[in-house]
Amino acid sequence: MVTLATFVIVALLNPYSLLKASPSMASTLESGLLDCFGKNRLTNYTTINSRPQICYKLLNFSLQNLRFTEPSVPMPYVIVLPSSNIQVQHAVVCSRQHGWLIHARCGGHSYEGFSSTGDSPFVIIDQMNLNKVEVDVAEGTAWIGGGTTLAEAYYHIANASKDRYGFSAGTCPTVGSGGHISGGGFGHMSRKFRLVADNILDALVVNVVGLLLNRTTMGDGMFWAIRGSGGGSWGMVVAWKLSIQYIINWRTQDDDYKYLNWIKSFYEYMEPYVSKSPREAYVNYLDIDLGAARNGTASVETAREWGIMYFKDNFDRLVRVKSHIDPHNVFRYPQSIPVNTKQVL
Incomplete structure (x- = not known):
């Protein structure tokens, strides 16, 4: 039975997604890619013709903005849901060898849909199943998979540390950590603990030729670039190692006004300093x-x-x-x- 964990979807060919390619060209592109998948044991896939309802459900599973589900929006020709780093490596190599554009997706929150739409024959490598979290409380660090959502990361870190530790990141629970961290990662604790990208100690990245690199082997330039310049330009980040911080929570309702009033005063203090001319933007909020x-x-x-x-x-x-x-x-x-x-x- 086909499972979600290693599913490969061959979705309907949108007229725009292959730039009006001929049936023979589309068939050649598809067969070459799927043959490569098979040779590398990425064999658990289905086609839109055999199981269309499953394909559509999986295609839309991570899309958080419904405007990207409209029939007129270019759709992926293939979606891969790897369950291991080696499967990501094989998916990248096969896609590149057979001329497919690669889009990485983890949470589906891209403001402009860059992780889910495109103009060329493209493959989505969706990391939703790479969501393992390993916490070392004594060291004060955690490894989180590239497809881990913020909610999953917060839960596992809090659970492993008995609610004593967290990390400085955003508040939306379904945001994927990969896109969030690669864009910097701003949250309520950033004033004290900086951006989440500032707390990244290491990373595992599948590069353009399918090699799995860590901080040492990727070099200083690439390690600098993946922490703040946005995802989609450098490779597939399959795991991040981050430092975790000791946190406190308040539960007494009377304390709400104290903390909320502080936030309001901070907002008013910062208002004169926001950028107006020239216009500037934060890459986590693509425009x-x-x-x-x-x-x-x-x-x-x-x-x-x-x-x-x-x-x-x-x-x-x-x-x-x-x-x-x-x-x-x-x-x-x-x-x-x-x-x-x-x-x-």
Whole structure:
């Protein structure tokens, strides 16, 4: 019986999702990809023709914004739900070898749907099953899978530490940790403990050629880039190691006014300092109105229009790192970090 944990969906071919490819071209692309899956033991899959209802349910399972479920929205041709790091590696290698664009998805909360929609033949590698959390209370650290939601991470860390530890991140329980951390990760404890990305000690990333890298083997440039520049440009982050913090909670209702009044006064204090001109943005809250490029193929100068608004002077450094680790621009989306061909080694 087909299970959710290792499911591969071949979804309906939207007229836009293969750029109006001919039936023979679509068949060739599909057969080559699925043959590669089979050779690498990614054999548990189904097609839209055999089990359409299951396919649609799984396709929409992680979509948090219903506007991306409309029939006119380009849909993925294949969705992979790996249950191990090696399956992610095989999915990346097969997709690249057979010309498929790769979209990473963990929580489905992308404001502009970049993890679930696209213009080219694309594969979604959904990490929802990579949600294991390992907590070391004595060391004050935790490894969380790339598909772990914030609620799952909070629960397992609190449970392992008897409600004594947490970590500085957001408040929406269904947000995927992968996208949240890669965009910085702001939350209520950030003033004291900084962004969640500031508390990342290590990571495991599947790169463009399918290698599993840690902090040491990926190098300082890539480790810097994956912590704050947004997901989708660098590879598949399958696990994060983070430091956890001692926390307190208040349960007496009378204390509510004390803490809420402090928050209100802090908000009023910060209001004069928010950016107005030029406009700036936070990459966890993607804004396509800043600019975008079909298929993530923008030139450096075109991408600079929105890149500066997200990353300011760090944009040029991100371009240098991208050009080094992903020179063929395999991992991309409409606002991804571009490649500078002059900087490719």
